[in-house]
Amino acid sequence: MEAIDSLVKLLSRLPGIGGKSASRIAYHLIASDEGYNSRLAESIASIKSRIHFCPVCGAYSEGGECEYCSNPNRERNLLCIVEQPQDVITIASSGIYNGLFHVLGGAINPMDGVGPDQLSFASLKKRVAGGSFTEIIIATNPTEEGDTTALYIRQLLKDCDVSITRLAAGLPIGGDLEYADRLTLARSIRGRISFR
């Protein structure tokens, strides 16, 4: 049936949604409340026009400076550097970090043609040189690209008078050694910390 098939096809292009889940969602939508369907459709149709990027840090914003840059209660001497706008939300909603952010827009990845010029290093340099930060926390992903990017940032900011830290990588809390992958295990051994 064309109507169902085309909906399933569109749904299965979403991340984490395979053919089976897409069908299940389509049947759910056929059976669900008309009002819900139109609210969902309207929300999907308008999301791109409602979300902008903060001109200062690059985080998502509903217009103008983002809720972090414009919030006087955040610690303005801390800067956390992340790859993507959604990483800002992840870190902010952890409730552990109360400083500002800087979104790079990705990580250095020569294989995919992403060099330093495509990322927001120029504005990062300018913000840090501005001098109000005492610590820069590099929160790029614990991947080869994230590591390369972290090294690049260290080099970029080597003349700035700030401390530079990086998120700890190692075994996930609640995990089990048996299920740790080799790379995570290697990182947690190399990065082992003093315990007495």
Next chain:
Amino acid sequence: MEAIDSLVKLLSRLPGIGGKSASRIAYHLIASDEGYNSRLAESIASIKSRIHFCPVCGAYSEGGECEYCSNPNRERNLLCIVEQPQDVITIASSGIYNGLFHVLGGAINPMDGVGPDQLSFASLKKRVAGGSFTEIIIATNPTEEGDTTALYIRQLLKDCDVSITRLAAGLPIGGDLEYADRLTLARSIRGRISFR
């Protein structure tokens, strides 16, 4: 951010989509092509008005009789009884069955207040009494409700001159005894078949 939060909330009401997947999908939509978003939104908004139910068998239809009832190439002496319209698609797309269907609209479930009166047994009785079927295949789910419903159908059609069969239940092909649940294992032992 209100726009993202409300989209995430709506998405997480879909079956199989938790909070994390909903966020992931929302970020994907923010970053994805405007044209795709509006096609998806339009497809979701219109699906209920585009899908109808076949007046004969209760399967999904885009108007009038469904593609199965109206297809002269299907075997008109076989009738497969299922609980839900989507079960028709699942069985039809397996390619193994080429007969007609009858959708009950659910299974007998007194705990949820679903009695025989809410299901399409009257039209089932009339179709079968019409006399063109030689075999009725009961394809209700292998659950307590599906079993109850199958027993009810057997009773309902006891005076009709047709053979009545039910889908085999047991170990899934490619599965492993070790991972079979107790009920499935019990059913596959009780329903064991002669092998010589």
